[in-house]
Amino acid sequence: MSVEKPLGISGRIAKTFLTTEITPLLALVGLLLGLFAIFVTPREEEPQINVTFANVFIAYPGATAQEVESLVTTPSEQIVSELVGVKHVYSITYPGLSVLTVRFKVGEARNDAIVRLYNAFYSNQDRLPYNLGVMQPLIKPKGIDDVPVVSATLWSENPGLTAADLLNVAHSVEAGLQRVAGTREIKSIGGLSSVVKVNFDPARLSSYQLSLDDVRHALASANASANAGELVKNNQSVQLQVGTFLTSVDDVSSLVIGVYQGAPVYLRDVAGVQLTTNTPAQYVAFGHADKGANPAQQYPAVTLTVAKKPGENAVDVAAGVIERIEQLKGVVIPDDINISITRNYGQTAEEKAQTLIKKLIFATLSVIVLVLFALGRREAFVVGLAVVVTLAITLFASWAWGFTLNRVSLFALIFSIGILVDDAIVVVENIHRHMTMGGRTLKQAIPLAVDEVGGPTILATFTVIAALLPMAFVSGLMGPYMRPIPINASTGMLISLAVAFIFTPWLFLRLFKNAKLHAEEHQAAESQAKGPRYQALFTKILSPFLNARAGRGKRVGLLLSILLLIGVSVALVVSKDVIMKMLPFDNKSEFELVVDMPEGTSLEQTYAAMQQLAADLSVLPELKNYQLYAGTAAPINFNGLVRQYYLRSGANMGEIQVNLVHKSERSRKSHDIALEARQLIAATAKKYHANVKVVEMPPGPPVMAPLVAEIYGLDYARQQAIAAKIKTVFAQTTDVVDVDDSVEAAQAKWTLVVDRAKAAKLGVDQASIVADVQAAIAGEDSSYLHSQTRKNPLPVRLTLPASSKSDLQALQNLKIRAASGELIALSEVTSLVKAEREQAIYHKDLLPVVYVTGDAAGEADSPLYGLFEIAAALDKAELEAGNNGIEQFYTAQPANPYQWSLKWDGEWQITYETFRDMGIAYSVGLIMIYLLVVAQFRSYSVPLIIMAPIPLTIIGILPGHALLGQQFTAPSMIGMIALAGIIVRNSILLVDFIQQQVAAGKDLQQATIEAAAVRSTPIALTAIAAMMGGFFILDDPIFGGLAVSLIFGLLVSTILTLVVIPVVYYAYNYQQQVNKPN
Amino acid sequence: MKSLALVLSSLLLITGCGEQTPARQSTPMDLTGLSGVAVTSQNTEQQIELDGTVEAVNRAVVSAQTSGRVTALPFDVGDQVNAGDVIAQITSEEQQAAVNSAMAQVNEARARFAEADAQLTRIADVFKKGVVSKAEFDQVKAAQQSAEARVTSAEAALSDAKQRLQYTQVIAPYSGILVRRLVDVGATVAPGTPLLEGVSLADVRIRVNVPQNSIQAVRKYRKAQIMLADGSMLESTDLRISPSADASSHSFLTLVEIPQNASNVSLLPGSLTKVAFVTGTEQQLVIPKNAVAQRGEVSAVYVINQQQLVFRYIRLGKTMGDKVVVQSGLAENDQIASDVIQAAAIYKQSSVAAQ
Structure with a gap:
């Protein structure tokens, strides 16, 4: 001991900073940085996953689905597939339209990706002739920032206010909201826009010898006005304006569209002209259960959605928007229009952040209290301050790294609090020990004490980092979601190390300068009392397993029983006592009903x-309010973004957004409520033949559906037939619900075939027939009414009255002006062919695919079990005559689907990828730990002994999950990985001590027992500290698994480590010791 | 004890307020200085506007009634002509000769009559005396009567010739303006040849083709507003509506007469004029245009209700001068703030104060 060896790096750092004036200032700066970070860091509930994708719409009016597929879709898919960074290319080809979805790899820089995509399409613009009829591609990039953070629903109890009035108010509010800093796209969903309808009467038109073209021309040309330049008169220049616009309905109805027999023909003579609301393309309604209102009562509504700019704090934006809405009340928003905030991600993020910061504070306090009891008052103060400084700097580093304050980044800190405190504890404890030994001044002793534990502390820190850091490289959607854990925890570890070497010694010196004597007595008394007690305990426990050869049988017994315990633990998974799942359901205050009526259902029927x-x-007693969106998509959330719910618009589709009361006001979790909701709606769904899915916000990365079967083959029609069979297998499987497929219901399609020869003879061209029929049925905005106040143009729409649209007779009365000027009835040149509408064709990565989807409910609640059940059932099912089973793929698309193949996707794919990547990360971590330990102990075998307790964690983790009824999820896995690092640290301390003792000449058996006895306190302290951090996460729906892993894993493995490591080390070394004298 | 009750009741009040939606304050606002205006009801007419053509009631082409050569045309196109003015002179030689000849015939007939009359007087005395036979007397009497008839006939011929002479001077039938000269001096005309066209400006009416879908209402109300060039309106209730529609244009010819007292109106025949026919009447609520708060697409008013302002959404109809029709959202006699800017300030200040 008296030999003065040169100080190691840790000792030198401690010595340098022990007396400089800068040390406290550095700590102060660290604290301030932390405070700054807390105020500045944007808050979110979930971490933002930077996933870029784009929808490409290419229209080819009139073409059949097959033609569009071969001419447009497939070549476009090829173009897109060439791009770097594209993960998947999906497409849906409808008759006349191709919709491509390009999904880039997670983390691809958004702007680069979009530029590449545009470039690909623009450089291939010459591929198709311009007059072929294929339209320009419309590229719409989508990303996380398209998800609105606030939605406000306008509704009124006043029946006099219609949806059109609500939309007017919404439009007027939009500009006010856009002034709030940080807002991005603001949209109004629902409401009815106004339109001037010109409902022409084909019979009257023909009686005046007029064609639709005359009307169209009159409307368009009457609305021309321009600035014609300036006149100079009396030395003044006068602006000249030619023509005035149509500004009122009377203007439109009094338009003269022709002269017949000397009398002018007014537009009102041949058409009904009125300012009216548009034919509804969607219905939005609102119902609520506030203050005893009847929740079944529904009011017309308009929903305003506000998205935020990238990098803005959702909390600030949301608060700003809500404040602005209050300001606009009475100025723009009339008093009898209510505004309900139906989404506020700012508030949820703030709440989450507040609770987690509170938890972080409590976790820190509890660890400090632990230290207080274990070590003493002043030590607790030193450790506490060190931890606070560490956390402050870590929060700053987290902000600098670009993380937001969200559930994952804060959980990373809470869960690592136990580990963070450890460096401080070890250092403080060792200084303490040196203080009791006496003989030196505190100033001399501290660098030595720090140096002594420096090596193992650095090693232990790096083992934890080695275990965690590979997780940062997990790919897929789950990678960025989980990334704050390895990054924040690792940063925290490094910072805690630095704080332990720089700040802790300084603080210790300050505090204990005058208290040396007192501490010495206290400590001496304590070590006197403690030593023998644990010594006896461990002698009693360990001795039977040591005793050289005599203990061999017992050792084998120990080994076997441990292996048995591991086996039993693993068996819990097989017996479904521990359910494997990607991520458990969160307790969110919202869920959605996604309604799909059979294709071809009218909007009104869907609405009903x-x-x-x-x-x-x-x-539902927990219901707060709901919004009903028929024919349009509800404001999307992250899940809807990935599932592309925003593309859902059509008469047969709808969504009901259900908002529940705050989770503090209800006892049931949202998942249980969603399960009940599924029961409640079953009868109605059946009655209306509606496919209704209850969609909860997935806690992590969303997928198309929890269960997805992709069916590949060489014939699309037969793929669909097989899909129908597979769908029935899905439906027959217990606990598989919300079964659906991508096959559309049969819909009627009528084709008005133009007899070209006849048309040519009569001098009518097909283009004008197409234009006229289109105007008659779909309506044609021939002109616009001008107004001073409108935000959106008011179209003058030429169309048939709705009542006669179903009547083809009226349509065929329509006359078309031939080249000769004569009017020819449509019926003369066209004939009607009735057929069925073509099915949309789905592609995934260039292969035609049919999807069958489902969700899992019931006891297992994990789609993985349903998947394997279905997979087994499919092997037996007769999918095609005389052909049982189908080739099933689990990890990748079939390379060559020449026979019917099925690829499982959905949550399975993401689970597989995540667990695969985490498994790899775990292995890499273990290898790195091994390398680190080899470097430290200079042995190839000792590290193996040190790493032996890693499998022991399983004995804690799996039964722990079974005991608390928790599912084994990705966070559980993270906990398990982190445990490897923590546990190894314990073994290092034990083995290090044994080696020291043996080197000091002690008997191996004695040294082993002593090591266990002496090291048990710091090991237990670390373990309890880490478990305490875990306790605060235990109630979280998502990270509960991590807490369970941490608490039970640590508890069991710590206890076992204290027995197993000494025993194994002894077993490995006693031979050598016995052999040596020989 | 008393103070405790006060505290308790105020607590109750506070909690009671908290449950209300913040948009409505139950506390009265300070409305000093805010002037109100009542919503009034007004009977307004619904109209349909159509284009009509002004036509003159008197418009004629004057033709020659006799033949000859035109010797003089005293008036030219655009000249004001009074009734009775000679507007064309045709050569009168032939006609004059015919008059002279007729005159001679008359004289001759008169002479013969005088002779026959004298003969009758003579024979009558003789017959009384029974000197001549009855037959001879009758013969003389018949000759006298025949001579008398010949006089009448000759006189008629003279009158006719005189009239023909008068035809050589074409007289204006009514006062008006000469609009067309169809012959020039020297031209030879025959009866029926058009000479000049004139039109009377004093008496015009408007000819409108009313489409069949409006004819019922037009018939019912029989009231039209004629829009004059200076923007003013002239009301007419004298409508002549054709009982049947024109089969090809499916419109009813309707003549709108100009009221008698409006002779100073300058409606020129042939010009297009807009005519608004009344097709219905209805009671409408009107408010001053200034009392409407137009905020983007929202039109609303501040209703003063029991010392409170309520910001109410309204739907507007047509604008009539400085008033505007309210289609929905207000009732008659509602008091609304006349200055919306001031009202908004009071509304926001008191809602801030309430919070």
């Missing part, structure tokens, strides 16, 4: 079904 569904839900 949805109203009934909403009424069914109104009995």
Whole structure:
């Protein structure tokens, strides 16, 4: 001991900073940085996953689905597939339209990706002739920032206010909201826009010898006005304006569209002209259960959604938007229009951040209290301050790294608090020990004490980092979601190391300068009392397993029983006592009903079904309010973004957004409520033949559906037939719900075939027939009414009255002006062919695919079990005559799907990828730990002994999950990985001590027992500290698994380590010791 | 004890307020200085506007009634002509000769009559005396009567010749303006040849083709507003509506007469004029245009209700001068703030104060 060896790096750092004036200032700066970070860091509930994708719409009007597929879709898919960074290319080809979805790899820089995509399409623009009829591609990039952070629903109890009025108010509010800093796209969903309808009467038109073209021309040309330059008169220049615009309905109806027999023909003579609301393309309604209102009562509504700019703090934006809405009340928003905030991600993020910061504070306090009892008052103060400084700097580093304050980044800190405190504890404890030994001044002793534990502390820190850091390289959507854990925890570890070497010694010196004597006595008394007690305990426990050869049988017994315990633990998974799942459901205050009526259902029928569904839900006691969106998509959330719900617009589709009361006001979790909701709506869904899915916000990365079967083959029609069979297998499997497929219901399609020869003879061209029929049915905005106040143009729409649109007779009365000026009835040159609408064709990565989707409910609640059940059932099912089973793929698309093949996707794919990557990360971590330990102990075999307790964690983790009924999820896995690092640290300390003792000449058996006895305190302290951090996460729906892993894993493995490591080390070394004298 | 009750009741009040939606304050606002205006009801007419053509009631082409050569045309196109003015002179030689000849015939007939009358007087005395036979007397009497008839006939011929002479001087039938000269001096005309065209400006009416879908209402109300060039309106209730529609244009010819007292109106025949026919009447609520708060697409008013302002959404109709029709959102006699800017300030200040 008296030999003065040169100080190691840690000792030198401690010595340098022990007396400089800069040390406290550095700590102060660290604290301030932390405070700064807390105020500045944007808050979110979930971490933002930077996933870029784009929808490409290419229209080819009139072409069949097959033609569009071969001419447009497949070549476009090829173009897109060439791009770097594209992960998947999906497409849906409808008759006349191709919709491509290009999904880039997670983390691809958004702008680069979009530029590449545009470039690909623009450089291939010459591929198709311009007059072929294929339209320009419309590229719409989508990303996380398209998800609105706030939605406000306008509704009124006043029946006099219609959806059109609500939309007017919404439009007027939009500009006010856009002034709030940080807002991005602001949209209004629902409401009815106004339109001037010119409902022409084909019979009257023909009686005046007029064609639709005359009307169209009159409307368009009457609305021309321009600045014609300036006149100079009396030395003044006068602006000259030619023509005035159409500004009122009377202007339109009094338009003269022709002269017949000397009398002018007014537009009102041949058409009904009125300012009216547009034919509804969607219905939006609102129902609520506030203050005893009847939740089944529905009011017309308009929903305003506000997205935020990238990098803005959702909390600030949301607060700003809500404040602005308050300001606009009474100035723009009339008093009888209510505004309900139906989404506020700012508030949820703030709440989450507040609770987690609170938890972080409590976790820190509890660890300090632990230290207080274990070590003493002043030590607790030193450790506490060190931890606070560490956390402050870590928060700053987290901000600098670009993380937001969210559930994952804060959980990373809470869960690592136990580990962070450890460096401080070890250092403090060792200084303490040196203080009791006496003989030196505190100033001399501290660098020595720090140096002594420096090596193992650095090693231990790096083993934890080695275990965690590979997780940062997990790919896929889950990677960025989980990334804050390895990064923040690793940064925290490094910072805690630095703080332990720089700040802790300084603080210790300050505090204990005058308290040396007292501490000495206290410590001496303590070590006197403690030593023998643990010594006896461990002698009693360990001795039977040591005793050289005599203990061999017992050792084998120990080994076997441990192996048995591991086996039993693993068996819990097989017996479904521990359910494997990607991520458990969160307790969110919202869920959605996604309604799909059979294709071809009218909007009104869809709305009626949805109203009934909403009424069914109104009995839920936890219901706060709901919004019903028929024919359009609800404001999307992250899940809807990935599932592309925003593309859902059509008469047969709808969504009901259900908002529940705050989770503090209800006892049931949202998942249980969603399960009940599924029961409530079942009858109505069946009655209306509606496919209704109850969609909860997935806690982590969303997928198309929890269960997805992709069916490949060489014939699309037969793929669909097989899909139908597979769908029935899905439906027959217990606990598989919300089964659906991508096959559309049969819809009627009528084709008005133009007899070209006849048309040519009569001098009518097909283009004008197409234009006229299109105007008659779809309506044609021939002109616009001008107004001073409108935000959106008011179209003058030429169309047939709605009542006669179903009547083809009226349509065929329509006359078309031939080249000769004569009017020819449409019926003369066209004939009607009735057929069925073509099916949309789905592609995934260039292969035609049919999807069958489902969700899991019931006891297992994990789609993986349903998947394997279905997979087994499919092997037996007769999918095609005389052909049982189908080739099933689990990890990748079939390379050559010449026979019917099925690829499982959905949550399975993401689970597989995540666990695969985490498994790899775990292995890499283990290898790195091994390398680190080899470097430290200079042996190839000792590290193996040190790493032996890693499998022991399983004995804690799996039964722990079974005991608490928790599912084994990705966070559980993270906990398990982190445990490897923590546990190894314990073994290092034990083995290090044994080696020291043996080197000091002690008997191996004695040294082993003593090591266990002496090291048990710091090991237990570390373990309890880490477990305490875990306790605060235990109640979180998502990270509960991590806490369970941490608490039970640490508990069991710590206890076992204290027995197993000494025993194994002894077993390995006693031979050598016995052999040596020989 | 008393103070405790006060505290308790104020607590109750506070909690009661908290449950209300913040948009409505139950506390009265300070409305000093805010002037109100009542919503009034007004009977307004619904109209349909159509284009009509002004036509003159008197418009004629004057033709020659006799033949001859035109010797003089005293008036030219655009000249004001009074009724009775000679507007064309045709050569009168032939006609004059015919008059002279007729005159001679008359004289001759008169002479013969005088002779026959004298003969009758003579024979009558003789017959009384029974000197001549009855037959001879009758013969003389018949000759006298015949001579008398010949006089009448000759006189008629003279009158006719005189009239023909008068035809050589073409007289204006009514006062008006000469609009067309169809012959020039020296031209030879025959009866029926058009000479000049004139039109009377004093008496015009408007000819409108009313489409069949409006004819019922037009018939019912029989009231039209004629829009004059200076923007003013002239009301007419004298409508002549054709009982049947024109089969090809499916419109009813309607003549709108100009009221008698409006002779100073300058409606020129042939010009297009807009005519608004009344097709219905309705009671409408009107408010001053200034009392409407137009905020983007929102039109609203501040209703003063029991010392409170309520910001109410309204739907507007047509603008009529400085008033505007309210289609929905207000009731008659509602008091609304006349200055919306001031009202907004009071509304926001008191809602801030309430918070």
